Amino acid sequence: MFMNANLFEPGKSKPERVFVQSAAKQNTRFDGRKTSEFRDVKLNFGADWGTVTVSMGDTMVLAQVSYDIGTPTSARPNEGTLHLNVDIKGVSYLDEAQATYDQRSLTLNSLLERTFRSSRCLDLESLCIAVEQHVWCVRVDINVLNHDGNLYDASTIATLAALMHFRRPDVSYIDDQIRTYSERERELMPLLFLHYPVSVTYCVYKSTPQPLVDPTLLEENAADSIIVLSFNSYQELCTLNAGGTAPTNVRTIMQCAHSAARRSKALVQFVRKALELDMEKRQQSKHVAGLIDLLDGSLSKFSFKRLMEQEQPMEVDAVQPSQASRAESEQKPEKMTIEEQSQAGQKPAVKDDSSWLPEGNDVTQEQQNTEQIVKENAAKNTKATKSKPNRGKNKAGKKQAAAKKQNQSDSEEEATHII
Amino acid sequence: MPSKMKPRLSRGVLDMKFMQRTKLKVAKEDDDEQSRALYSNELNTKMLNSNSNFIIEPSYAICEGLIDGRLSFRGMNPEIERLMELEQVEKDGKSRPEQPKEVTDQEMVETYYANQAPAASKTMGKKFSTKNEFHKRKSNEQQRLHKKGQFKKPRQDDE
Amino acid sequence: MSSALNIVMPGERITAVEDVAKGKRIILGPGLRRVNDTVVASKAGPLKHREPNTFWVDNYQRRYVPARGDLIIGIIKAKSGDVYRVDIGSADSASISYLAFEAATKKNRPDLNPGDLLYARVLNASPDIEPELVCVNSNGKRGKLGLLQDGFFFKCSLNLGRLLLRENCPALKALTEKLPYEIAVGVNGRIWVKAHSAAETVGLANAILSLEQAGHSEIDKVCDNLGDVLQA
Numbered sequence: 001m002f003m004n005a006n007l008f009e010p011g012k013s014k015p016e017r018v019f020v021q022s023a024a025k026q027n028t029r030f031d032g033r034k035t036s037e038f039r040d041v042k043l044n045f046g047a048d049w050g051t052v053t054v055s056m057g058d059t060m061v062l063a064q065v066s067y068d069i070g071t072p073t074s075a076r077p078n079e080g081t082l083h084l085n086v087d088i089k090g091v092s093y094l095d096e097a098q099a100t101y102d103q104r105s106l107t108l109n110s111l112l113e114r115t116f117r118s119s120r121c122l123d124l125e126s127l128c129i130a131v132e133q134h135v136w137c138v139r140v141d142i143n144v145l146n147h148d149g150n151l152y153d154a155s156t157i158a159t160l161a162a163l164m165h166f167r168r169p170d171v172s173y174i175d176d177q178i179r180t181y182s183e184r185e186r187e188l189m190p191l192l193f194l195h196y197p198v199s200v201t202y203c204v205y206k207s208t209p210q211p212l213v214d215p216t217l218l219e220e221n222a223a224d225s226i227i228v229l230s231f232n233s234y235q236e237l238c239t240l241n242a243g244g245t246a247p248t249n250v251r252t253i254m255q256c257a258h259s260a261a262r263r264s265k266a267l268v269q270f271v272r273k274a275l276e277l278d279m280e281k282r283q284q285s286k287h288v289a290g291l292i293d294l295l296d297g298s299l300s301k302f303s304f305k306r307l308m309e310q311e312q313p314m315e316v317d318a319v320q321p322s323q324a325s326r327a328e329s330e331q332k333p334e335k336m337t338i339e340e341q342s343q344a345g346q347k348p349a350v351k352d353d354s355s356w357l358p359e360g361n362d363v364t365q366e367q368q369n370t371e372q373i374v375k376e377n378a379a380k381n382t383k384a385t386k387s388k389p390n391r392g393k394n395k396a397g398k399k400q401a402a403a404k405k406q407n408q409s410d411s412e413e414e415a416t417h418i419i
Numbered sequence: 420m421p422s423k424m425k426p427r428l429s430r431g432v433l434d435m436k437f438m439q440r441t442k443l444k445v446a447k448e449d450d451d452e453q454s455r456a457l458y459s460n461e462l463n464t465k466m467l468n469s470n471s472n473f474i475i476e477p478s479y480a481i482c483e484g485l486i487d488g489r490l491s492f493r494g495m496n497p498e499i500e501r502l503m504e505l506e507q508v509e510k511d512g513k514s515r516p517e518q519p520k521e522v523t524d525q526e527m528v529e530t531y532y533a534n535q536a537p538a539a540s541k542t543m544g545k546k547f548s549t550k551n552e553f554h555k556r557k558s559n560e561q562q563r564l565h566k567k568g569q570f571k572k573p574r575q576d577d578e
Numbered sequence: 579m580s581s582a583l584n585i586v587m588p589g590e591r592i593t594a595v596e597d598v599a600k601g602k603r604i605i606l607g608p609g610l611r612r613v614n615d616t617v618v619a620s621k622a623g624p625l626k627h628r629e630p631n632t633f634w635v636d637n638y639q640r641r642y643v644p645a646r647g648d649l650i651i652g653i654i655k656a657k658s659g660d661v662y663r664v665d666i667g668s669a670d671s672a673s674i675s676y677l678a679f680e681a682a683t684k685k686n687r688p689d690l691n692p693g694d695l696l697y698a699r700v701l702n703a704s705p706d707i708e709p710e711l712v713c714v715n716s717n718g719k720r721g722k723l724g725l726l727q728d729g730f731f732f733k734c735s736l737n738l739g740r741l742l743l744r745e746n747c748p749a750l751k752a753l754t755e756k757l758p759y760e761i762a763v764g765v766n767g768r769i770w771v772k773a774h775s776a777a778e779t780v781g782l783a784n785a786i787l788s789l790e791q792a793g794h795s796e797i798d799k800v801c802d803n804l805g806d807v808l809q810a
Contacts, residue, residue: 014694019776473604
């Protein structure tokens with residue numbers, strides 16, 4: 001917190017960048033963590049339903065769910081809507097222009113859109129009251145309270161926890177009349193989920209093949225590229241966001257994916273547990289302290305490390321690729337379809353699904369994977385605004401990129417869950 | 420009033436090489452006069468005549484007497500350490516008079532004169548004195564020497 | 579008075595200083611302001627006094643306000659015309675001329691790029707114009723000023739920077755016993771350190787940051803533990 005409190009953020013000077021690079025090479029991190037060690041995640045529920053703060057180290061994010069009854073879109077008349085709104089302006093050292101147009105803000109926004117909206121994690125049909133007339137509009141406001149790196153993970157955890165915590169009142173629709181029942185009349189209803197996605201972030205440096213997990217702001221700013229993977233609790237890939245200039249081979253990405261998948265599963269478990277404890281607390285006493293705890297720092301927070309202690313020791317340390325993928329292949333469901341947009345210039349190894357989803361991992365396959373595919377995702381900015389509807393437009397953009405004859409490859413994957 | 424008008428040096432004179440310092444001085448005077456004229460309606464006599472006992476110093480570094488922040492220890496950067504040493508020596512040099520003296524000033528004077536050190540200056544002085552004075556002193560000295568020999572020694576012996 | 583902790587609040591009239599001022603000339607440091615013949619505090623914090631005649635308020639602050647003569651660390655942000663723009667943590671960015679370096683001429687310009695760190699002196703600072711820096715002393719020599727290469731750089735409160743720069747600071751002495759290192763402390767709350775290895779540098783930086791919470795009085799106690807921080 002001390003380092004961020006000045007006007008300009010860390011990681012912008014050359015000595016810092018050089019130092020972080022060389023430290024990453026020696027597997028040293030400024031806060032003494034290992035390369036694959038996460039910071040403790042702490043959850044804190046507010047007095048209202050759907051209010052959650054998540055803190056990871058000095059990073060702190062507040063998510064607040066609100067609801068409204070509105071009309072559905074004509075394209076999907078029987079579905080409610082989910083709106084995500086990110087506010088990064090609370091971070092004091094970003095000036096107005098940076099906060100609004102900064103790449104960071106755009107990336108975060110698109111990551112959340114893809115993780116929660118495009119992956120259809122909420123059962124939006126259950127939010128329908130009357131087809132083509134009335135639906136629930138759920139809105140999540142994500143406020144960044146302090147930024148010390150890895151806003152992505154903190155925001156996705158906060159959003160997921162807030163949505164899971166949220167309760168809406170029951171309604172009935174009789175004779176063109178909506179009747180909303182108060183809490184006393186009928187019990188409040190939780191939202192229905194199809195799956196529970198969270199993201200895990202990695203930093204890649206040119207100096208070392210070993211990516212750093214859960215980067216601080218210093219590490220993030222000094223990184224050559226940042227990989228964000230969203231997995232749901234079934235260990236299905238929801239979003240992959242890889243950008244920057246560091247050459248990353250398939251093996252590294254696979255390695256990240258394996259550990260991210262397990263991490264995501266653990267995180268969702270953790271959120272569930274925290275919710276249970278919160279429910280118990282609420283039933284015991286009417287009085288809920290809410291976020292006032294944040295001010296005095298008293299520990300009613302749910303800490304990842306404390307809650308998950310008794311669970312099987314979470315493998316957060318360095319992934320042994322062979323072991324991991326073996327475990328992975330057993331669990332990986334086949335029902336996942338990956339819409340892969342790959343460029344003409346991309347090597348076939350990436351197109352080959354089998355190399356992405358290794359089944360019964362053997363040595364030859366790994367060697368195949370190690371064929372380095374240099375990814376220079378300079379086109380990250382354009383990608384950040386992508387979403388399903390304007391895909392056609394993106395393809396046009398890609399042709400331009402191909403015409404430039406750069407060794408660029410865009411990899412964006414979205415898993416559509418088949419129900 | 421022409422009598423109070425200050426005589427001004429012409430530009431030609433001021434442009435001469437040896438007049439550069441004067442030129443600066445004249446320019447500064449002009450400047451001061453102009454600024455005085457500019458603020459004349461805002462400044463009152465009290466402000467002009469007040470003799471304040473306050474000096475404003477906005478720098479913490481000067482107030483607290485902070486050292487230079489560029490330091491090196493145990494041979495990390497020899498260049499910086501050499502500069503630090505030089506600074507230290509300079510500082511020590513200034514503070515040397517405060518060291519305790521083995522010989523006080525009074526003692527020093529006494530021994531100095533006791534050793535007849537000013538004799539040399541005396542001999543030089545003789546050279547420039549007139550003949551008359553010279554003789555006078557010579558006789559005096561002889562007398563004194565004579566007296567001394569006669570007077571002092573027996574006394575010491577007495578004691 | 580210098581020993582007793584005397585907290586003043588902004589707007590408070592400080593008669594103690596006025597009394598001293600009747601007898602002799604005094605220097606009013608930051609946080610004190612003269613209003614006609616009275617002395618008024620403009621910052622909150624303990625009132626400090628240094629012999630013979632200096633008074634100031636030592637308030638907790640993170641934002642640097644440039645003052646003439648300060649030695650600071652700046653980050654080069656851009657080149658523009660004949661000057662570099664330097665971020666020194668103040669409201670306005672500072673400028674340093676190409677010619678304000680040792681042996682620099684119009685043709686022989688220093689080779690500095692955005693992101694480089696400079697240890698420089700504030701040449702002039704006024705609320706109305708942007709601060710100007712120099713990297714040479716009055717003899718045109720570099721001295722200790724100039725580019726800081728390698729090492730690690732971090733930010734802290736202005737108070738911590740000043741704490742380290744007091745004469746005979748126990749913290750630096752305690753660290754010297756543990757390992758050889760090089761340090762540049764800017765009074766603008768920025769610190770650059772360099773040790774032989776990355777692990778040592780990390781330990782050093784963490785040790786210095788652990789002093790952040792220490793006051794002038796507890797510093798000795800904290801310094802005893804610095805070795806432990808270094809090991810961790």
